[in-house]
Amino acid sequence: MSKNKNLPIDATEHVASGGLLNRRLFLNTAIATTAALATTRAAYGQEVVGEGQEDWTLYPGSDALEYGERSRFEVERVKKFVPKVTEANEDYYALRTTNANSLTPHQHLTGTITPGGLHFSVTHHGIPDIDPDQHAVVIHGMVKQPIKLDINALENCPTVTREHFIECSGNSGALWSETARNITLDRSHGLVSGSQWTGVLLSTLLDECGVSPGAKWIVAEGADSGSLSRSIPFEKAMKDCMIAIAQNGERLMPNQGYPFRLLNPGYEGNTSIKWLRSIYVTDRPVMSRFETSRYTDRMPDGKSLQFSLEIDVKSMITRPSNAMSLPKHGVYEITGLAWSGRGKVSRVEVSVDGGTTWADAALEGPVHDIMLTRFRIPWMWDGGTAILQSRATDEFGRVQPTRTEMIARRGRNASYHFHAIHSWGVATNGEITHVYA
Ligand SMILES: Nc1nc2c(c(=O)[nH]1)N[C@H]1C(S)=C(S)[C@@H](COP(=O)(O)O)O[C@H]1N2
Numbered sequence: 001m002s003k004n005k006n007l008p009i010d011a012t013e014h015v016a017s018g019g020l021l022n023r024r025l026f027l028n029t030a031i032a033t034t035a036a037l038a039t040t041r042a043a044y045g046q047e048v049v050g051e052g053q054e055d056w057t058l059y060p061g062s063d064a065l066e067y068g069e070r071s072r073f074e075v076e077r078v079k080k081f082v083p084k085v086t087e088a089n090e091d092y093y094a095l096r097t098t099n100a101n102s103l104t105p106h107q108h109l110t111g112t113i114t115p116g117g118l119h120f121s122v123t124h125h126g127i128p129d130i131d132p133d134q135h136a137v138v139i140h141g142m143v144k145q146p147i148k149l150d151i152n153a154l155e156n157c158p159t160v161t162r163e164h165f166i167e168c169s170g171n172s173g174a175l176w177s178e179t180a181r182n183i184t185l186d187r188s189h190g191l192v193s194g195s196q197w198t199g200v201l202l203s204t205l206l207d208e209c210g211v212s213p214g215a216k217w218i219v220a221e222g223a224d225s226g227s228l229s230r231s232i233p234f235e236k237a238m239k240d241c242m243i244a245i246a247q248n249g250e251r252l253m254p255n256q257g258y259p260f261r262l263l264n265p266g267y268e269g270n271t272s273i274k275w276l277r278s279i280y281v282t283d284r285p286v287m288s289r290f291e292t293s294r295y296t297d298r299m300p301d302g303k304s305l306q307f308s309l310e311i312d313v314k315s316m317i318t319r320p321s322n323a324m325s326l327p328k329h330g331v332y333e334i335t336g337l338a339w340s341g342r343g344k345v346s347r348v349e350v351s352v353d354g355g356t357t358w359a360d361a362a363l364e365g366p367v368h369d370i371m372l373t374r375f376r377i378p379w380m381w382d383g384g385t386a387i388l389q390s391r392a393t394d395e396f397g398r399v400q401p402t403r404t405e406m407i408a409r410r411g412r413n414a415s416y417h418f419h420a421i422h423s424w425g426v427a428t429n430g431e432i433t434h435v436y437a
């Protein structure tokens with residue numbers, strides 16, 4: 001007999017061991033409310049809020065600002081982690097010569113778009129203070145007609161608006177370590193952020209210049225003091241690279257490359273050159289510092305892989321995490337983000353028993369190409385120990401590996417492109433820690 005779709009989903013219908021419930025549970029208002037309130041009541045008691053008259057209900061509030069700010073109650077609660085060079089900072093894989101790097105606190109965020117002020121930043125030579133009237137990008141090399149464009153010229157070109165993540169290939173580098181340290185999600189997975197980017201496709205501009213036959217690479221270079229440059233295959237440049245002129249509807253943050261950057265969707269973050277000043281069309285890679293001495297992958301045999309550019313398929317549980325503990329047994333939502341550098345995420349499975357059994361999480365649509373995708377699944381925590389994990393699959397059938405599989409393949413010399421399954425251990429007292437499982 002087929003089930004009546006209109007009937008409320010049975011909250012006792014377990015879809016994997018350890019208390020994972022049907023992913024549609026929270027879509028049913030009545031059940032969801034009951035379950036959520038039960039947990040809230042359990043956690044906070046039955047006190048009635050708002051009995052007295054609060055000041056804000058009695059007096060007019062403050063005036064508007066020319067540029068909005070967060071509530072003062074959010075400022076301390078949600079902020080980026082900015083590693084300081086004075087600390088011994090093994091958590092974080094990046095140059096420690098500047099304090100210009102920062103990590104997104106995914107443990108405090110919802111949705112899929114990272115607010116501009118919380119976008120991670122990896123900046124090898126500090127953040128330049130560029131006057132947009134004094135800055136332009138030149139497209140030259142193997143082209144019939146070189147062109148030079150400033151922000152005004154770019155704003156007059158046909159633009160596209162797309163949602164994409166950027167991930168530094170050093171993200172999660174701390175998880176190559178032998179033993180699991182109890183680091184929070186910003187420190188293990190904070191080098192990825194998602195934005196809505198508006199920009200001009202490189203294909204539009206390269207067509208305008210007339211590329212000479214034999215072009216195989218472009219070399220993109222930044223205007224920061226170290227002129228960070230990377231070679232990108234010409235085919236990829238023509239496929240979906242853009243010069244981004246807006247981030248979430250406004251001009252870029254200085255951290256993100258103001259006034260414009262290259263956005264190379266799905267390729268390691270280092271190739272998305274910020275403060276872009278030159279696109280050089282050529283027939284060979286330039287072998288710059290950042291594609292030789294750095295951002296290459298050491299393999300078990302001691303040799304290095306070069307131009308391992310594409311971001312793999314990956315996911316993380318953002319809540320619950322070790323930024324909280326579970327106050328009382330009851331129904332919780334397990335939620336997180338999944339992404340793939342090749343296209344769409346097609347499936348995310350969740351396990352609460354350390355990978356023995358898995359259940360499909362619900363994906364929040366629309367699912368975009370090369371963008372963070374939110375997943376969620378309800379979980380009835382009975383107060384026992386648990387190990388929470390998520391496993392993403394992309395539309396090309398790539399499945400996120402276990403940590404053991406990843407280390408077997410890549411060895412222990414590696415530092416980039418760690419993308420294995422991440423684990424949160426739950427203790428009987430509700431405390432959560434980062435563990436290897
Ligand atoms: N010019 C320039 N571009 C750069 C960098 C830089 O230091 N200088 N850092 C790169 C690295 S290593 C990464 S991971 C991404 C990070 O982009 P974001 O800081 O906007 O998050 O920018 C890349 N582009």
Ligand SMILES: [Mo]
Binds near residue numbers: 122167168170269270
């Ligand atoms: Mo990076």
